[in-house]
Amino acid sequence: MLRTVAAVALEPLSFFEFAIGAEVFGIDRTADGMPGFDFRVCALDPSRPVRAKHTADIALLASHDLTGLRGADLVLIGASTPADAYEPELIGALCDAHAAGATLLSYCSGAFVLAATGLLDGRRCATHWKYGAELARRHPSVVVDDDSLFVDEGQLVTSAGTAAGIDASLHVVRRELGSAVATYIARRMVVPPQRDGGQRQYVDRPLPPRTADRLAPLLDWLAEHLDEVHTAESLAARALLSPRSFARRFQAETGTTPHQWLIQQRIAAARQLLEASDLPIEEVARRVGFGSAVVLRTHFRRVVGTSPTTYRSRFAASVAS
Numbered sequence: 001m002l003r004t005v006a007a008v009a010l011e012p013l014s015f016f017e018f019a020i021g022a023e024v025f026g027i028d029r030t031a032d033g034m035p036g037f038d039f040r041v042c043a044l045d046p047s048r049p050v051r052a053k054h055t056a057d058i059a060l061l062a063s064h065d066l067t068g069l070r071g072a073d074l075v076l077i078g079a080s081t082p083a084d085a086y087e088p089e090l091i092g093a094l095c096d097a098h099a100a101g102a103t104l105l106s107y108c109s110g111a112f113v114l115a116a117t118g119l120l121d122g123r124r125c126a127t128h129w130k131y132g133a134e135l136a137r138r139h140p141s142v143v144v145d146d147d148s149l150f151v152d153e154g155q156l157v158t159s160a161g162t163a164a165g166i167d168a169s170l171h172v173v174r175r176e177l178g179s180a181v182a183t184y185i186a187r188r189m190v191v192p193p194q195r196d197g198g199q200r201q202y203v204d205r206p207l208p209p210r211t212a213d214r215l216a217p218l219l220d221w222l223a224e225h226l227d228e229v230h231t232a233e234s235l236a237a238r239a240l241l242s243p244r245s246f247a248r249r250f251q252a253e254t255g256t257t258p259h260q261w262l263i264q265q266r267i268a269a270a271r272q273l274l275e276a277s278d279l280p281i282e283e284v285a286r287r288v289g290f291g292s293a294v295v296l297r298t299h300f301r302r303v304v305g306t307s308p309t310t311y312r313s314r315f316a317a318s319v320a321s
Helices: 015-027 090-100 107-115 129-138 164-177 177-189 216-224 232-238 245-253 258-276 279-289 293-304 307-316
Strands: 004-008 038-042 074-077 103-106 151-153 157-159
Touching: 004 015, 004 090, 015 164, 015 177, 038 074, 038 107, 074 090, 074 107, 090 103, 090 232, 103 164, 107 129, 107 157, 129 245, 151 164, 157 164, 164 177, 216 232, 216 258, 216 293, 232 245, 232 258, 245 258, 258 279, 258 307, 279 293, 279 307
Parallel strands: 004 038, 004 074, 074 103, 103 157
Antiparallel strands: 151 157
């Protein structure tokens, strides 16, 4: 049963992620028939205010030191500045809590702290898409999931960036206390009880960087002619190269194949049209070179993780009629 929740306040403190845990687990809703939680705010030194990472002069005074993790059913690990190592006292307290049966839930870059305990070795985890590659580099034994809003590995739950902590927190409530409690809290927070799709739809992924300028004129031309049909042979001829030489040079300069580069460019253009226009999906597909809405939907779902229609409903600006 989920009764005692300990939130670790790490410095510099990210107030948004910390507030997610406080909102979900720190409000007394027993008058509405909901279960209550013993919510503890823990820090390495509770006598000293924990400073926020924001420019404003904001700080938090914890109610417990790290002994507050003892007996906790759930430990919340807020976003933290990525580092190779953290205080041994913190790592030890988290490992002890896990060994005692607590679930550890990290928000955003808090996955770096959780990874530093070694508990994530060989397991999947989520973090903010911006930090995925760095987490994988620092902790090669951890399997970083770049797509999911959160990952549940039993006693270890990790969320992606910022607001994905809401999804992970409600998931833990649903898992431990049932859908009715999670839905009630979600309604009070005015958020969906469960979001579909992963974090790919929120990522503005840059195209592979160029390492040379030999193909720059061709790439610039391609970006302006996405609606046309292109083949490896036609592109090689335009670049005045043999197909084999063109394939090698393209891979060397862009880090990908002509086919994949075109798909990425076309998806990026489709996202812009979905956000900024009210063009029918079929017309969007034609303008970016996918030919049909069916082909656009297939590639869009694979790359972005959701459908063009759903993406537009979430990200489109107001378009005048």
